Every structure is written in C-alpha cells, then in structure tokens.
Amino acid sequence: MIERDTAKPLLSTLRGKRQDVPPIWLMRQAGRYLPEYRALRAEKGGFLALATDPEAAAEVTLQPIRRFGFDGAILFSDILMVPWAMGQDLTFGPGEGPRLAPALIDTVLGALEAVPERLQPVYGTVSRVAAALPSQTSFLGFAGSPWTVATYMVVGQGSKDQEATRTLAYRDPGAFGEIIHAIATLTVDYLAAQIEAGVEAVQLFDSWAGSLSPEQFERWVIEPNALIVRELRARAPGVPIIGFPKGAGAKLPAYAQLTKVDAVGLDETVDPRVADAQLPSGLPVQGNLDPLALLVGGEALDRGIDRVLAAFQERPHIFNLGHGIGQHTPIAHVEQLLARVRGGR
Numbered sequence: 001m002i003e004r005d006t007a008k009p010l011l012s013t014l015r016g017k018r019q020d021v022p023p024i025w026l027m028r029q030a031g032r033y034l035p036e037y038r039a040l041r042a043e044k045g046g047f048l049a050l051a052t053d054p055e056a057a058a059e060v061t062l063q064p065i066r067r068f069g070f071d072g073a074i075l076f077s078d079i080l081m082v083p084w085a086m087g088q089d090l091t092f093g094p095g096e097g098p099r100l101a102p103a104l105i106d107t108v109l110g111a112l113e114a115v116p117e118r119l120q121p122v123y124g125t126v127s128r129v130a131a132a133l134p135s136q137t138s139f140l141g142f143a144g145s146p147w148t149v150a151t152y153m154v155v156g157q158g159s160k161d162q163e164a165t166r167t168l169a170y171r172d173p174g175a176f177g178e179i180i181h182a183i184a185t186l187t188v189d190y191l192a193a194q195i196e197a198g199v200e201a202v203q204l205f206d207s208w209a210g211s212l213s214p215e216q217f218e219r220w221v222i223e224p225n226a227l228i229v230r231e232l233r234a235r236a237p238g239v240p241i242i243g244f245p246k247g248a249g250a251k252l253p254a255y256a257q258l259t260k261v262d263a264v265g266l267d268e269t270v271d272p273r274v275a276d277a278q279l280p281s282g283l284p285v286q287g288n289l290d291p292l293a294l295l296v297g298g299e300a301l302d303r304g305i306d307r308v309l310a311a312f313q314e315r316p317h318i319f320n321l322g323h324g325i326g327q328h329t330p331i332a333h334v335e336q337l338l339a340r341v342r343g344g345r
Helices: 009-014 035-044 047-051 054-068 081-086 116-132 146-155 163-171 173-197 214-235 249-259 272-278 291-296 298-311 331-344
Strands: 072-074 089-092 098-101 138-144 201-206 241-245 263-265 285-289 317-321
Touching: 009 138, 009 201, 009 317, 035 047, 035 054, 047 054, 047 089, 054 072, 054 116, 054 331, 081 089, 081 116, 081 146, 081 173, 098 146, 116 138, 116 173, 138 146, 138 173, 146 163, 146 173, 146 201, 146 214, 163 173, 163 214, 173 201, 173 214, 201 214, 214 241, 214 249, 241 249, 249 263, 249 272, 272 285, 272 298, 285 291, 285 298, 291 298, 291 331, 298 317, 298 331
Parallel strands: 072 138, 138 201, 201 241, 241 263, 263 285, 285 317
Antiparallel strands: 089 098
C-alpha cells in the first residue's frame, strides 16, 4: 500500500510519489471568491497596489491556506510582472483587464527600458509566506510562459484569439523571436529569485497555448519552455517545475516529452483517461476539474471529482481545477470538493 506523505504531500507527488489521497490546491485559490480577499483589495485600492505590497500579498497568499488547509500555497502575483519589469507600464482599470503600454505592435522591444527593481516586492512576499506557512504545506511560485506573456506585450492587453500576435510571429519571426527570448531570459532570473526567496516548486502558465498551429506551438511554446526548464534546472537543481499549456490538447505528449517539465497541468477540456493513456508513465499530472462544476456544486461536482480521481489512480496526481476558480464560486462548494477528494467517496 502506498502511504500518504504527511510531511509535504504535494512536493512528494511532484517528485514522482503517488499518494493514496492526492494533494490539492486550486489555481486562483487566493482571490475574489474569498470575502477576506475582497476586503483587503478594497482597502489597498486596486490589484497592483495589493500585489506590490509584500505584507498584503503575503496575507492574500495565506488566506486560503488558513480557511481550507490546501496542500499547496500559490504566490499571489500576476504573470504580467515580467513585462512590467521589462519596461512596459502596467495598469489594472476598474472593471477591465490589465493594460500594458507601449504595446509592442506599435514600438520595438529595444525601446523599452528595463526596471528590474519592480520585481523586488514579489521576493519580499515570498520570504514572508515561506516563514509563515504550515510545515506540511508546499509553496509554489510561478511565471507566465513566453508565448502567453508575449500576447499581452504585443497588443497591450488580452485578446480573444491572439490574432495580432500570431500574425506578427508569422510575418516577422526574427523580431518576434527576440521578444520570446527576452521574456524567457528574464523568466529564468525571476523564478530563480523566487526559489532563492523560499518557493519550493514553480508553475509555468501558458494560458493561450491552444491558439497556435502545431508548427507554431513547437516554436513558441515548446522551445522557450524547454529553454526555461533547462536553464532553471542548472540554477536550482531539484526544484520541480509544472508546465500548464492550456488548450494544448493532442500536443500534450510532445509538450511533456520535449520540455521535460516535472509535471503537466491539464485544462478542463482534456479527457483525463486519454491523458493518462498518452502521457509518459509515472509523469505527475495536475488537474483537471471543470471550474464550472465547482461553481454549480452538488451532484455535478461530485461526478466531476470522481471522474478525475478514477482516471489517475495509478499515477502521481495533484488535484486541481482545469483553470482558475471563478469569483462567484460558493465557499461551501470548495468545502464539498475538499471533503470528496480527501475521503468522502
């Protein structure tokens, strides 16, 4: 019988040990569905002010750990901290998504003046959280993967299908490759500094990986992520790296094999049984409950949980959502999820 690692179950799973009860954390677990988060954000006056205040950001990171006892804490920050440090201005307007200026569709990368000190508050947050976490809770840092970060940098904001960025990548792959390489280089430094400050594993978020053709996916998702993994391993050996290429679908096996990440995050569109059959044997996986099943709760939630658990009975598995938890998700549904995963079946 495989026993649960009671010391650091999530970290142990990332290193290839299957647990009888899978460890659990949720993407965006520190956020708007929690009343304590909403109160603190209102007090600070906005997202960026909150994320760059180490004491406040540490408090936000710890809130879901105190309330739910998740096995992993995820650093409270944003994937756009990297372009902000590269010299773009970053704003979060009321009721709208983030904005970066100047957009690289209108200017050249070389015109940006780097401001690396903008990342210092993040490291302050990490050190505070690392000192305050329960001993059994693993601490995850993160960064956006180069392709996804580039889609924001090029257009200056989120976009429905990344058409402008995909067009630039076809039209001028040399110039676009410079953007990707610059993001990847800073991302290695950024994650290495998070690790030095106290995180124990990291996740690479590629939220828009699914918008690319197979050839472009290989060039702009697999290659730069493989570079980050290789360089980060050289600087921080033994620290697990989770890759989350949302929308990768049939390209997931190639992603896992060629990037050499330690674990693969699966979005909610992936059939977990197919993923288990196609991914390398023994590779840890993370996911992949539909966030809408969590929002609805009840029998739909129980069925979704059971389907994921059944698919990964023989593989190291971290239970998570297929993407971030929705802001209107009832806290009672999160409690239902935890009870089901941890022994309510």
